Amino acid sequence: MKEIKVGTENERDCLVILRDSDKLEMDVDTKVEVCRDDILSLVEERIRAYGIDKIKVQVKENGALDYVIKARLDFALHRFTGKKIKEEAFRREASSRKRPRRSRLYVPGNNPRLLTNVGIFESDCIILDLEDSVPLDQKDSARFLVKEALKNLDFGETEIWVRINREFLEEDLEQILLGAPHGICVPKSESKDDIKEVERIVERYEKEYGIEEVKFMPIVESAKGIINLEEIAGASERIVAIAFGAEDFTRDVGGEKSWDSLLYPRSKLVTVAKAFGIQALDTVYSNVDDINGLIEETRRIAKMGFDGKGAIHPEQVRYINECFMPSEEEIEYAKRVMRAIEEAKKKGLGAVSLDGRMIDEPVVKRAERILRLGGIL
Amino acid sequence: MKNKVGREIPNEIAGRKLKPFKGAFATQPDRKHKATRIKFHDPKESKVLKSLREAIEKVGLKDGDTISFHHHLRNGDYVVNMVLDTIAKMGIKDIKLAGTALFPIHEKIIQHIKSGVVTRIESSMNGPVGEFVSQGGKLAEPAVLRSHGGRARAVASGEVDINVAFIAAPICDDYGNCNGRYGKSAFGAMGYAYTDTVYADYTVIITDNLQPYPVTPPIVQQTFVDYIVTVDSIGDPSGIQTGTLRITRSPARLKIARTAVKVLEAAGVLKNGFSVQAGAGGISLAATKFLHEYLKKHGIVGSFVMGGTTRYVVDMLEEGTMMKILDGQTFDLAAIESLRRNPMHVEINNTFYADIHSGGCAVDKLDAAFLGGTEIDLDFNVNVNTHSDGKLLHGIGGHQDVAAGAGITMILMPTMRGRIPTIRREVTTVTTPGETVDVLVTERGVAVNPRREDLIEDLKGKVPLVDIEDLYKRVTRFCKEPKPPKLGDEIVAIIEYRDGTVIDVVRSVKD
Numbered sequence: 001m002k003e004i005k006v007g008t009e010n011e012r013d014c015l016v017i018l019r020d021s022d023k024l025e026m027d028v029d030t031k032v033e034v035c036r037d038d039i040l041s042l043v044e045e046r047i048r049a050y051g052i053d054k055i056k057v058q059v060k061e062n063g064a065l066d067y068v069i070k071a072r073l074d075f076a077l078h079r080f081t082g083k084k085i086k087e088e089a090f091r092r093e094a095s096s097r098k099r100p101r102r103s104r105l106y107v108p109g110n111n112p113r114l115l116t117n118v119g120i121f122e123s124d125c126i127i128l129d130l131e132d133s134v135p136l137d138q139k140d141s142a143r144f145l146v147k148e149a150l151k152n153l154d155f156g157e158t159e160i161w162v163r164i165n166r167e168f169l170e171e172d173l174e175q176i177l178l179g180a181p182h183g184i185c186v187p188k189s190e191s192k193d194d195i196k197e198v199e200r201i202v203e204r205y206e207k208e209y210g211i212e213e214v215k216f217m218p219i220v221e222s223a224k225g226i227i228n229l230e231e232i233a234g235a236s237e238r239i240v241a242i243a244f245g246a247e248d249f250t251r252d253v254g255g256e257k258s259w260d261s262l263l264y265p266r267s268k269l270v271t272v273a274k275a276f277g278i279q280a281l282d283t284v285y286s287n288v289d290d291i292n293g294l295i296e297e298t299r300r301i302a303k304m305g306f307d308g309k310g311a312i313h314p315e316q317v318r319y320i321n322e323c324f325m326p327s328e329e330e331i332e333y334a335k336r337v338m339r340a341i342e343e344a345k346k347k348g349l350g351a352v353s354l355d356g357r358m359i360d361e362p363v364v365k366r367a368e369r370i371l372r373l374g375g376i377l
Numbered sequence: 378m379k380n381k382v383g384r385e386i387p388n389e390i391a392g393r394k395l396k397p398f399k400g401a402f403a404t405q406p407d408r409k410h411k412a413t414r415i416k417f418h419d420p421k422e423s424k425v426l427k428s429l430r431e432a433i434e435k436v437g438l439k440d441g442d443t444i445s446f447h448h449h450l451r452n453g454d455y456v457v458n459m460v461l462d463t464i465a466k467m468g469i470k471d472i473k474l475a476g477t478a479l480f481p482i483h484e485k486i487i488q489h490i491k492s493g494v495v496t497r498i499e500s501s502m503n504g505p506v507g508e509f510v511s512q513g514g515k516l517a518e519p520a521v522l523r524s525h526g527g528r529a530r531a532v533a534s535g536e537v538d539i540n541v542a543f544i545a546a547p548i549c550d551d552y553g554n555c556n557g558r559y560g561k562s563a564f565g566a567m568g569y570a571y572t573d574t575v576y577a578d579y580t581v582i583i584t585d586n587l588q589p590y591p592v593t594p595p596i597v598q599q600t601f602v603d604y605i606v607t608v609d610s611i612g613d614p615s616g617i618q619t620g621t622l623r624i625t626r627s628p629a630r631l632k633i634a635r636t637a638v639k640v641l642e643a644a645g646v647l648k649n650g651f652s653v654q655a656g657a658g659g660i661s662l663a664a665t666k667f668l669h670e671y672l673k674k675h676g677i678v679g680s681f682v683m684g685g686t687t688r689y690v691v692d693m694l695e696e697g698t699m700m701k702i703l704d705g706q707t708f709d710l711a712a713i714e715s716l717r718r719n720p721m722h723v724e725i726n727n728t729f730y731a732d733i734h735s736g737g738c739a740v741d742k743l744d745a746a747f748l749g750g751t752e753i754d755l756d757f758n759v760n761v762n763t764h765s766d767g768k769l770l771h772g773i774g775g776h777q778d779v780a781a782g783a784g785i786t787m788i789l790m791p792t793m794r795g796r797i798p799t800i801r802r803e804v805t806t807v808t809t810p811g812e813t814v815d816v817l818v819t820e821r822g823v824a825v826n827p828r829r830e831d832l833i834e835d836l837k838g839k840v841p842l843v844d845i846e847d848l849y850k851r852v853t854r855f856c857k858e859p860k861p862p863k864l865g866d867e868i869v870a871i872i873e874y875r876d877g878t879v880i881d882v883v884r885s886v887k888d
Contacts, residue, residue: 012795034766034859035796063795065856116793117629120820152855154821314628 004080006141007072012113014061014069016076021056029060042069049085050077067152068112068145075144087178089209090151095159095182097215097240100124100373101279101308102324103317104161104243108133109149110142119155121314122321126155129163130172131187139168143175150179161185161217166194169201177205183215185243190225194218195235202238214238217281221245222252226265233276242273243310246283259300270305284310291319298323326370334367334374382758382807384881390868391518398880401781401813406734411535414578416603425551425587425605429463432604433541436579440469442540445532445577446476447570448501449545449557449706453616456545456583458485459608465494471517473497475537477528477569478772479506482616490515499523499537501772511769513867513885520769520870522762525705526731526738526778527875529572533728536877542577544570544597545611549584553602554595556724557707558717560586562612565686565707565716567596571726574601585611596724618709624666624689625659629820633789634663636840637747637818638671643839644785644832646744647671650680654746654779657685657708660789661747665689672698683730683739684746684775686712686722694721703739705730705775731778733875740775740782748776750788752804755845757811757826759788760804762872765797767862767886769870773808777875780813785832787816792852797859800849805862807881808872817845824848863887 004018024047028039043057061069078084104125107118110133118126128149134142146162163185164172173184186198195218202214216238220226226249233242249265250257266282273280282301285294298309298320308324311317326334337359344352352359380386380397387395396404418424426432438444444464446457457476462485464472470493478501479486487509489495496517502510510520523531531537546567547560557567562585574580574597582597582605625631637660641647651672655665665682666689672679673696682690683703688711693699695715702722707713715722731738751771752760761776763769780786790799800817815832817824822843825833836842843851865885874880 032766032795032797032859034862038857038859061796065793065796067855117820120629120632154851154855156821315631 002080004076006076006079009060009062010113012063012065012068012116014059014064014072016072017058018076018080019056019058021054023054025056027056027058029058031062038066039069042066043073046070046073046077050081050083052077052081055080064112065116067148071145071148072141074148075141078144089178089211090180092180092182092212094212095215095240097278098372099159100324101159101241101281102373103311103320104281104308105311105314105317106133106163106284109146109162110134110138112145115145115149116153119153119158121317123158123311123317124308124321125159125161127161127163127185128181130176131163131165139165140171143172147175147179150176150181159183163187163219169198173198173201173205177202177209177211177214180209180211181214183217183240185217185219187219187245188222188225188248189218189220189232190222191228192231192235195232195239199236199238215240217241217243219243219245220269221248223249226268229268229272233272233278239276239278241279241281241307242269243281244269244283247286259297266301266304266306274305279307280305281308281310282306284312285316286312288313288316291315295319295323324373326374330370331374334370337363337367338371380878380880382756382810382880384807386879386882387868390871395871396878398810398874398878401810404876404878406534408534410533411538411576413576416601418603423551424553424602425607429460429583429606429608430467432581432606433463433467433469435604436541436581438464438469438541441471441473442469443473443475443538445537445539445542445573447544447567447573448476448478448480449564449567449569450562450612450617451564452480452482453613454480454482454545455610455612456543457483459583460543461486461489461494465489465492470494471496473499475499475539477501477525478503481505501774502769503771507769507771510869511767511883511886513865513869516869519868519882521873522773522870523873524731524773524777524875525569525727525775526733526740527773527873527877529727529730529732530734530875531873531877532572532576533732534734534877535576539573539577541579541581542570542573544574544580544582546582546584546597547611548586548588548592549582549605550588550590550592551605552590552599553580553582553597553605554590554592554599555582555584556592556594556596558713562586562610562614562617563713564612564617565713566704566724568705568724568726568730570597572728574598579603581606583608583611585609623659624662629791630660631663632820633791633818634660634667636823637664637787637789638667639840640787640816640818640823640836641668641745641785642671643836645835646785647675647677649678651677652679652681652683652742652744654740654743654748654775654783655682655684655687655690656747656749656789657687658749658789661749662687662689664747664789665693669693669696669698681742683743684779686716688712691715691722694719703730731775731782731875733778733781738778738782740778743779743783745785746779746783746787748779748786748788750776750790750799750809751794752799752801753788753790753814753817754801754804754811755849757788757814757817757845758804758807759809759811759814760806761808763806763883765805765859765862767805767864767884769883773872777809777813780809781875785815786813787818788814789818792819792821792848793856796856798849798852798856800845800852801858802849803861806872806883810874810880819848821852822848
């Protein structure tokens with residue numbers, strides 16, 4: 001007898017069990033009686049969508065939202081029937097290259113409790129993770145969950161990314177591009193070919209699904225990746241940022257994680273990124289309890305020219321954002337730079353100076369960046 | 378008839394004419410306080426009796442009488458069960474139970490309801506007793522729920538006409554002076570008991586710690602006490618300090634707490650002399666802590682903090698961000714200790730705290746309040762009594778009183794609980810009218826009652842403002858509003874407003 005089990009009974013999740021039957025049987029176990037009918041109609045709708053009329057479905061939900069129940073049901077039904085059903089892709093506007101990416105918050109793609117609220121912490125980017133935080137035996141079900149999260153949740157103004165698995169490019173992209181994320185994080189990027197491989201698949205699904213252009217964020221986390229940074233950065237027009245992964249890099253070179261030991265890869269990454277006109281994003285800070293350490297490291301990488309840092313806990317986000325906020329003096333100076341430029345334009349002057357210093361192109365660019373970060377431009 | 382918040386209220390129920398809610402300050406008192414029994418005590422006789430049974434015999438408790446309790450022992454209370462068991466053994470029936478609140482430890486009452494010992498309840502019900510009553514057909518009359526201030530008002534007016542008040546005390550002398558501060562069962566402030574002892578025909582103190590005369594301070598006073606009974610233990614200390622008093626660790630809830638403090642900052646009220654009601658729920662506790670940190674950082678000294686007193690509130694007093702604590706209920710050891718030794722930590726009773734039919738109550742002096750709720754509707758009416766399945770599971774506490782009194786009443790609430798949205802087209806029960814609620818703070822933005830144009834102006838650009846209807850739509854897109862629960866016709870409880878009018882009724886739940 002065939003039996004398929006998907007999901008968990010954890011908080012905000014639901015467990016779906018499918019069995020062979022000679023009739024349609026639906027059994028819903030919920031703590032909120034008033035929701036039973038709604039859940040039953042959702043179950044029935046999904047069974048019909050997969051063209052089944054004889055099956056025993058058991059749903060045990062523990063405060064799960066509809067998108068979670070649907071994701072669990074669909075994956076279970078997909079495994080039960082072996083069918084892929086046609087579905088409409090989500091519509092989301094493409095993101096812009098220049099938007100701030102100070103903080104990017106990673107969230108495990110297999111955890112409904114954490115997924116549902118990930119959009120509220122005011123991070124510039126969210127990264128729904130299918131890779132390191134999802135165990136191998138949950139990769140398949142996480143893909144469905146992330147897709148439904150992308151289609152249903154309210155992420156506000158946040159830019160939404162998915163970190164995919166290099167081992168499951170085709171499977172991951174087929175599902176999650178239906179949710180039209182703003183971008184794809186390509187982990188363990190080591191060469192131009194790595195990016196090109198992802199791009200070919202993405203292009204195919206973009207056309208098939210009719211979604212907007214998906215941006216790329218290669219994550220470089222090996223010695224080889226650092227050596228090949230130039231070819232990676234130039235591999236695709238879709239790349240808007242390159243991120244550094246310190247954990248894997250340290251393992252790869254057999255070193256120990258410290259400011260000194262990571263200085264070379266950081267310096268190279270920020271230099272190459274800026275040479276290619278894209279953003280440089282630093283690694284996550286893995287000690288969640290050490291806020292002072294997070295602040296110190298973020299200040300240092302911001303001074304190196306990095307544009308953002310990764311967060312693995314929502315509480316880290318506001319500290320990261322603050323570290324990238326320009327000071328009041330910086331904002332004041334940037335405003336004066338912009339005023340001086342405007343006045344010079346009015347007067348038709350070519351060269352502009354402020355406080356006896358020449359204002360050239362890089363100074364203006366910096367002023368613009370400060371005003372953008374300060375939310376003024 | 379429909380009342381001011383649009384709820385259908387019957388004209389009369391169980392022989393009682395109901396006055397519909399007309400507005401937070403619309404109904405004036407129309408009677409004098411209850412005339413109390415003049416007491417007499419022969420100094421040659423002892424007030425201290427050998428047993429509870431003897432006390433119940435001496436006060437002449439009979440079928441149909443009303444008895445009261447206070448709930449400072451919370452979920453550790455032994456006294457309610459002890460008294461009801463004795464009454465049951467004595468064969469007395471048809472008792473009206475008019476305590477301040479019942480807890481899960483009082484589940485045994487269900488047996489006394491089934492056997493006809495208890496036939497009527499006028500009390501907050503937290504947990505199983507409320508759930509039982511929700512089923513319908515259990516009580517002779519609908520239960521009546523009142524706020525702290527509303528209950529003090531009703532006891533004084535005689536609407537709750539108490540025959541015998543049974544008062545648990547962790548320390549007491551042989552004349553009946555007692556307080557809640559000392560002894561193995563100490564619980565802190567004893568303010569919920571005070572009004573009952575003044576207006577009850579008889580007051581019986583039940584204590585596990587009889588001490589030489591005089592016990593001071595005499596929070597409950599000898600002049601109102603008739604008898605004293607000593608027992609081995611009045612409560613379980615582990616249940617007295619409830620387990621709910623932990624600051625939330627949920628990042629979403631912490632965000633709500635931080636945003637609440639930002640709202641106060643933007644509203645311009647965080648200056649010297651500021652006063653606040655601190656709640657004891659997880660989010661309110663966090664908000665209280667963040668408020669303290671803010672005041673400290675900016676060198677601001679508030680005038681007073683009120684509400685359930687916890688160590689976070691005590692920190693404010695001891696670290697100089699608040700001048701005084703007004704304490705009606707003390708939740709943890711740190712707060713009990715502070716009440717014992719800090720003269721700026723002041724105990725208050727519920728009349729002083731919140732009675733609208735008085736010369737003025739402390740809630741009126743609040744600049745701001747952190748409150749919670751189970752649901753809120755688009756007119757900012759708040760439900761604190763029932764869950765979305767219609768079950769009656771919580772008391773009102775000071776919710777209505779504080780909301781009406783505070784300058785800025787804030788509801789701190791996540792937009793979802795499990796798969797249920799908390800912002801609703803229609804709430805299951807209206808406890809607190811929207812006209813007394815100013816701001817809803819959620820993890821997805823801050824909604825200000827349109828009535829408060831001034832606040833909207835102050836908050837613009839400083840906190841993430843949202844229209845409550847937009848927020849409702851945004852959330853219910855992925856967190857569907859459930860169907861209303863299937864309810865029976867029977868009214869199982871009346872939700873009184875603090876002035877004695879009826880703001881809503883609770884109907885039986887069909888299973």
